[in-house]
Amino acid sequence: MELTERKKKILRAVVERYIQTAEPIGSKALQELTGLNVSSATIRNELADLTELGYLEQPHTSAGRIPSPKGYRLYVNELMEEQRLSLEETKQINDALHLKMRELDKVIDQAGRMVSQLTNYPAFALAGNARRPTIKRFDLILVDSASFIAVVMTDGNLVKNKLFRLPTDLSEPQLQLLTTLLNTAFVGKTLDQLTPELMRVAEHAAGSSYGLISLVVSFAMEVLDSMENSAVYTAGTSHILDHPEYQDVGKAQKLMAYLSEEQTIAQSLALPALNDDGAKILIGPENVAEELKDSSVVLASYDIGDGMKGVIGVVGPTRMDYAKVAAKLSYVADGLSKLFGTPELPPASPAQEKEE
Amino acid sequence: MELTERKKKILRAVVERYIQTAEPIGSKALQELTGLNVSSATIRNELADLTELGYLEQPHTSAGRIPSPKGYRLYVNELMEEQRLSLEETKQINDALHLKMRELDKVIDQAGRMVSQLTNYPAFALAGNARRPTIKRFDLILVDSASFIAVVMTDGNLVKNKLFRLPTDLSEPQLQLLTTLLNTAFVGKTLDQLTPELMRVAEHAAGSSYGLISLVVSFAMEVLDSMENSAVYTAGTSHILDHPEYQDVGKAQKLMAYLSEEQTIAQSLALPALNDDGAKILIGPENVAEELKDSSVVLASYDIGDGMKGVIGVVGPTRMDYAKVAAKLSYVADGLSKLFGTPELPPASPAQEKEE
DNA sequence: ACTTAGCACTCAAACTACCTGAGTGCTAAA
DNA sequence: TTTAGCACTCAGGTAGTTTGAGTGCTAAGT
Numbered sequence: 001m002e003l004t005e006r007k008k009k010i011l012r013a014v015v016e017r018y019i020q021t022a023e024p025i026g027s028k029a030l031q032e033l034t035g036l037n038v039s040s041a042t043i044r045n046e047l048a049d050l051t052e053l054g055y056l057e058q059p060h061t062s063a064g065r066i067p068s069p070k071g072y073r074l075y076v077n078e079l080m081e082e083q084r085l086s087l088e089e090t091k092q093i094n095d096a097l098h099l100k101m102r103e104l105d106k107v108i109d110q111a112g113r114m115v116s117q118l119t120n121y122p123a124f125a126l127a128g129n130a131r132r133p134t135i136k137r138f139d140l141i142l143v144d145s146a147s148f149i150a151v152v153m154t155d156g157n158l159v160k161n162k163l164f165r166l167p168t169d170l171s172e173p174q175l176q177l178l179t180t181l182l183n184t185a186f187v188g189k190t191l192d193q194l195t196p197e198l199m200r201v202a203e204h205a206a207g208s209s210y211g212l213i214s215l216v217v218s219f220a221m222e223v224l225d226s227m228e229n230s231a232v233y234t235a236g237t238s239h240i241l242d243h244p245e246y247q248d249v250g251k252a253q254k255l256m257a258y259l260s261e262e263q264t265i266a267q268s269l270a271l272p273a274l275n276d277d278g279a280k281i282l283i284g285p286e287n288v289a290e291e292l293k294d295s296s297v298v299l300a301s302y303d304i305g306d307g308m309k310g311v312i313g314v315v316g317p318t319r320m321d322y323a324k325v326a327a328k329l330s331y332v333a334d335g336l337s338k339l340f341g342t343p344e345l346p347p348a349s350p351a352q353e354k355e356e
Numbered sequence: 357m358e359l360t361e362r363k364k365k366i367l368r369a370v371v372e373r374y375i376q377t378a379e380p381i382g383s384k385a386l387q388e389l390t391g392l393n394v395s396s397a398t399i400r401n402e403l404a405d406l407t408e409l410g411y412l413e414q415p416h417t418s419a420g421r422i423p424s425p426k427g428y429r430l431y432v433n434e435l436m437e438e439q440r441l442s443l444e445e446t447k448q449i450n451d452a453l454h455l456k457m458r459e460l461d462k463v464i465d466q467a468g469r470m471v472s473q474l475t476n477y478p479a480f481a482l483a484g485n486a487r488r489p490t491i492k493r494f495d496l497i498l499v500d501s502a503s504f505i506a507v508v509m510t511d512g513n514l515v516k517n518k519l520f521r522l523p524t525d526l527s528e529p530q531l532q533l534l535t536t537l538l539n540t541a542f543v544g545k546t547l548d549q550l551t552p553e554l555m556r557v558a559e560h561a562a563g564s565s566y567g568l569i570s571l572v573v574s575f576a577m578e579v580l581d582s583m584e585n586s587a588v589y590t591a592g593t594s595h596i597l598d599h600p601e602y603q604d605v606g607k608a609q610k611l612m613a614y615l616s617e618e619q620t621i622a623q624s625l626a627l628p629a630l631n632d633d634g635a636k637i638l639i640g641p642e643n644v645a646e647e648l649k650d651s652s653v654v655l656a657s658y659d660i661g662d663g664m665k666g667v668i669g670v671v672g673p674t675r676m677d678y679a680k681v682a683a684k685l686s687y688v689a690d691g692l693s694k695l696f697g698t699p700e701l702p703p704a705s706p707a708q709e710k711e712e
Numbered sequence: 713a714c715t716t717a718g719c720a721c722t723c724a725a726a727c728t729a730c731c732t733g734a735g736t737g738c739t740a741a742a
Numbered sequence: 743t744t745t746a747g748c749a750c751t752c753a754g755g756t757a758g759t760t761t762g763a764g765t766g767c768t769a770a771g772t
Contacts, residue, residue, distance in 0.1 A: 026735050039745050044736070062735050062751045103518075139497045141507060149515050151497060151507060159505050162459075163515045237594060238612035241605050249597050249605060256594035382764050395716050400765070418722045418764050 003053075003074075009034050010046050011055055012079040015067045019321050022244045024064035069284040069318060072296070076281050076322050083327040090331065093118070097335045104158060104304075107339070109233040111312055115332055116236025119314055119325050122259055126232040126270055127310035129156070132190045133227045135220050138182040145169045150216045152223050155188075156306040160223045164215060178212055186217060191224040232262035232270070245294075245317040258291035259315065270311040273299040279326040279333075284318045294318060298325045300333035304340035312336070359409075359430075365390050366402050367411055368435040371423045375677050378600045380420035425640040425674060428652070432637050432678050439683040446687065449474070453691045460514060460660075463695070465589040467668055471688055472592025475670055475681050478615055482588045482626055483666035485512070488546045489583045491576050494538040501525045506572045508579050511544075512662040516579045520571060534568055542573060547580040588618035588626070601650075601673040614647035615671065626667040629655040635682040635689075640674045650674060654681045656689035660696035668692070 003011070013034045017025050025033075027040040027047060036043070047065055050056045055071035058064075067075065085093075096114045097107075104127065112125030139151040147165040154160075185201050186194060198217050202210055237259050246252040259265070268289055273280050282297040292315070299313040312333055314325050359367070369390045373381050381389075383396040383403060392399070403421055406412045411427035414420075423431065441449075452470045453463075460483065468481030495507040503521040510516075541557050542550060554573050558566055593615050602608035615621070624645055629636050638653040648671070655669040668689055670681050 024735090028735080040735095041737095041745055041747090042743085045744085048737075058736085060752060061737090062733090063753075064735065137499070139505070141495045141497075143493070143509070149495070149507060149509070151505060151517060153499070153505070153519070157519055159517050159519045161507060161515050161517045163509070163513055236616075238609065238616060241609045241612065247605055249603055249608070252605070253594065253597040256597065260592070260594055380764090384764080396764095397716050397718090398714085401715085404766075414765085416723060417766090418762090419724075420764065 003050075006036065007046055007050060008079060009036065010043065011050060011067070011071060012075060014056060014065055015071060015075045015079070018066050019319050022317075022319055024059055024066050026064035029064070067319075069286065072283045072318060072322070073286075076283070080323050083323040085327055085331055089118070089328070093328075093332055093335060097332070097339055105231065105233075107336070108310060108312075109235075111332055111336055112233045113235040115312060115314060115329060116239060118328050118332075119316075119321075120236075120239050120242060121314045121316035121320060121325065122234065122237045122239050123312065123314045124232055124234045124259070124265055124270075125310065125312040126266055127230050127304065127308055128266075128271060128274055129227060129230070130274075130307045130309060133158075133224055134188050134190050135186055135224065137187060138179060138216065138220070140175045140179045140182075140216070142170065142172050142175050145171075148175060150219055152216075152220050154223065154227065156227070156308055158223075158227065162219050166212075174209070178209060178216075181209075182213065182216060186220065191221060191228060194221050194224070230266075232266050234259050234262070234265075243317050243319075245319065254291055255295060255315070258289065264289070269297060270299070270313065273311050273313075274301055274309050276301060279330050281322060281326065296320055296322075298322065298329055300326075300329040302333040302336040304337065310336065359406075362392065363402055363406060364435060365392065366399065367406060367423070367427060368431060370412060370421055371427060371431040371435070374422050375675050378673075378675055380415055380422050382420035385420070423675075425642065428639045428674060428678070429642075432639070436679050439679040441683055441687055445474070445684070449684075449688055449691060453688070453695055461587065461589075463692070464666060464668075465591075467688055467692055468589045469591040471668060471670060471685060472595060474684050474688075475672075476592075476595050476598060477670045477672040477676060477681065478590065478593045478595050479668065479670045480588055480590045480615070480621055480626075481666065481668040482622055483586050483660065483664055484622075484627060484630055485583060485586070486630075486663045486665060489514075489580055490544050490546050491542055491580065493543060494535060494572065494576070496531045496535045496538075496572070498526065498528055498531050501527075504531060506575055508572075508576050510579065510583065512583070512664055514579075514583065518575050522568075530565070534565060534572075537565075538569065538572060542576065547577060547584060550577050550580070586622075588622050590615050590618070590621075599673050599675075601675065610647055611651060611671070614645065620645070625653060626655070626669065629667050629669075630657055630665050632657060635686050637678055637682065652676055652678075654678065654685055656682075656685040658689040658692040660693065666692065 010030060013030055014025055017029070017033060027043040030043050030047075031038070031040045034043075047056065050071075051058060051065065054068055055074060056065040057068045059066065093114065096110070108125045108127055112123050115125070116123035134155045136153045136155045136157070139153075141149040141151065143149060143163070146167070146169060147163060148170060149161055149163050151159060151161045181201075185197060189197055194217055198214060201213060237256050240246050240252050240255055246255065278300070280299045282292075282299070284296060285293050287293060287295070287297060294317075295315055296318045297313055297315050298320070299311055301309055301311050303309050312329060314320075314329060316325070366386060369386055370381055373385070373389060383399040386399050386403075387394070387396045390399075403412065406427075407414060407421065410424060411430060412421040413424045413427075415422065449470065452466070464481045464483055468479050471481070472479035490511045492509045492511045492513070495509075497505040497507065499505060499519070502523070502525060503519060504526060505517055505519050507515060507517045537557075542553060545553055550573055554570060557569060593612050596602050596608050596611055602611065634656070636655045638648075638655070640652060641649050643649060643651070643653060650673075651671055652674045653669055653671050654676075655667055657665055657667050659665050668685060670676075670685060672681070
């Protein structure tokens with residue numbers, strides 16, 4: 001059953017006002033706010049209907065109305081206007097995104113912080129793998145006779161390294177041999193396949209080189225492991241306290257505690273959203289997690305190629321400004337997708353400028 | 357002027373009780389608590405003296421006493437007993453420290469989290485350089501004709517890498533040449549010296565290779581930059597809300613906001629403590645930062661060799677359990693120092709076991 | 713010179729009663 | 743269907759009261 005235009009207008013006004021003030025709104029205020037040329041009594045009747053239908057709630061008999069989760073849902077689905085970001089805002093986002101290192105986890109972390117700062121809500125960000133990562137290649141670099149650097153590259157073109165120092169000496173040819181061995185035996189294997197393979201190799205390998213192999217392979221395992229269980233970065237949890245719905249320290253505490261359980265966030269919130277495109281909004285009781293039953297979550301996923309996807313999300317009171325948050329979140333998510341799509345700067349012609 | 361033994365005993369009881377309960381304590385309760393065989397009236401007289409001397413405070417005329425910052429200071433300096441960690445606790449710390457990747461920033465982050473979890477206070481951790489870091493060597497690894505990995509090692513033996521993809525082709529000899537060039541021109545230079553050097557090289561270098569050089573060098577600059585302005589990792593800020601002194605949301609908010617200003621923490625708190633060994637305790641007004649005037653900070657520094665030092669710290673109410681916190685913090689700091697002192701596992705003899 | 717019992721005093725916190733006013737629901741007329 | 747009018751509700755604020763933990767002081771005891 002469709003609501004009448006007037007009811008929608010009123011509902012929308014209630015939601016938008018409540019988003020701003022966090023206070024129940026009454027018939028008289030709505031009269032002005034909606035611009036409808038009807039008396040407050042008429043609005044009262046409409047409000048009674050909307051309450052009956054479950055779109056609005058009354059904190060107590062003699063207070064104004066506030067939107068119910070169902071009301072927010074209708075608002076988000078039908079009444080909310082797409083928010084366009086201002087030029088400044090897009091610029092700010094772009095700058096922040098393009099600055100600094102392009103190390104995957106740093107960028108993700110950074111993106112989370114930025115979103116939080118931009119929206120004034122706590123935010124989180126993570127990356128996940130659609131398929132199981134494998135090692136694509138090994139390189140060993142001799143530093144001096146007692147240490148070398150292992151460089152490991154995954155099939156997702158993520159590169160990690162580690163410096164190893166040894167109590168014994170090591171020569172370039174030895175290292176060469178080792179590299180070949182690693183690249184023949186362990187490339188293309190997933191995390192689980194590495195251990196058995198290592199055992200198989202153990203039987204053929206000579207004494208001291210086995211020790212080295214297992215060192216490097218366990219490093220590779222660490223890398224794969226950290227990719228499979230990718231970290232969740234949270235930022236701006238203190239913003240929770242900005243909002244009157246969490247003035248009750250107990251509530252704030254619960255939500256904060258939840259936000260620091262990174263595992264839970266990843267599995268129950270983010271992963272389900274990995275494959276949905278665009279922004280996804282979860283309002284109050286629509287959330288599975290008990291701790292989020294009276295908060296809302298806005299999620300956006302991004303695609304960084306090579307089978308890796310990520311999710312970035314914002315948590316706030318049900319009263320949060322969905323339009324703005326969704327717009328900003330989507331923009332950042334798009335930005336991330338593009339960022340990881342573009343190649344490095346081309347080898348340019350020699351620089352001519354010589355300013356200070 | 358020295359306090360009498362009895363006064364000290366009473367002061368100590370007040371501090372220790374207040375640390376537990378966060379409530380003012382009166383003469384009668386102290387009578388039992390101290391085990392002194394005197395009447396409450398006598399204790400009242402002593403309390404009056406201690407208050408006069410500035411070691412105790414009265415929230416209001418008819419409440420018990422609480423320790424003043426000066427009281428805490430005396431307690432910390434003279435009355436506090438060195439806390440010994442239980443076997444479980446040391447084991448817990450050791451396990452956490454030795455597990456997982458030994459990537460510098462990850463470990464530091466991890467250490468901060470652990471301390472926070474261990475003490476139930478917010479914690480932070482950072483590493484700082486005593487001297488300016490320089491690049492020690494460059495290595496370039498050809499991946500395929502259009503991409504290569506740059507591996508950069510600093511004089512502190514920190515190794516970082518980055519994958520570059522190019523729109524043009526690249527050959528092994530080219531890369532070799534480039535490596536030599538980088539290693540002759542840019543090794544041993546600090547961040548500031550890199551740009552001028554780059555310009556100088558620009559004049560001699562051929563067209564397309566200059567583009568590549570500047571790519572790699574700017575990556576090296578990013579690395580040096582991130583080392584000089586090393587990140588501050590904070591963890592467990594939500595623990596603030598556990599303590600009754602921050603039930604007032606306003607206060608909690610201020611402290612949290614402060615804790616997220618990583619720059620400020622680094623400069624005003626951590627750096628000054630870099631060179632002090634052992635645990636350092638800053639009580640309430642002893643803190644320089646306005647935001648910390650009624651909180652306390654416990655700091656411990658650690659040494660990870662190669663001119664790098666770090667600080668790890670805990671923030672809490674003045675009423676925090678200094679003995680426990682200082683003990684745990686020092687233990688973790690020592691652990692970190694040792695962790696970075698030990699070399700890698702030796703290349704062992706070939707494994708014999710074959711259990712599942 | 714210290715210790716102690718006794719007692720009047722203080723004051724935050726908890727409880728009560730009361731008032732106010734924004735906002736409602738309902739009715740009866742337009 | 744809309745509107746004016748009115749009785750009704752109830753959270754939140756204000757003011758007065760009670761309670762009790764804890765004090766400071768005094769005067770007597772060791």
